[in-house]
Amino acid sequence: MPASFEQAITLAGDLHARPAGALAVAAGRFASAVSVSAGGRTADAKSVLGVMGLGAASGQHVTVTAHGPDAEEAVAALIAILSEATKVGG
């Protein structure tokens, strides 16, 4: 039964190219549709260019939403990456 999950995080650093890449690589491994929202804009989490285009900066509130068979795992994985990868920037 497909489900929807959503979780938010406050970025510890800017969402630069490398964390955006890590996020999109991870999102692409899930069957669920996954999106990332920041500052009123939403991008497909599987699109690295879309994620970079959000221009999400340190201190900003970012929401990860997934819908599909592995939605819960996808949200957990992406929140973990946002939490870790933005600490070092890129």
Place this chain on the structure above:
Amino acid sequence: MSEPVGVPTSEREAPMSRVGIVLVSHSAGLAEGTASLAGQVSGGTVTIVAAGGTDDGGLGTSAAKVQRGLRLADSGAGVVILPDLGSAVLTVRALLAEDDPQVILADAPFVEGAVAATVAAAAGVDMKAVAAAAEEAWHARKL
């Protein structure tokens, strides 16, 4: 010519064959720099081969470099080729057999397409999805 970057050495998951990327540019520096950037952004698990410049190191494209790139980049899941400018397409087309099922020539902005294709390949999708990710780069705004 540079060696391919990001060749997998160890994998956290079960070993899988990923789509390889060949960057065909008129400039060796542009091809190598773009390969390096795409490798960094995608985490270094995809084979990206830079095929830039002529055989004598000048500006232009080289059939021999593209051919070598295709050989190095194919690990069984196929190869997506990205040309930097339209004239690189002539060099690539002259090399490709009609309907080669292992190769897709993608029509995409070079830097954005290389990054998007490599990230998609790192996620383990098939060559059609990798080429589609590159071509979606036409619609990605920076501002």
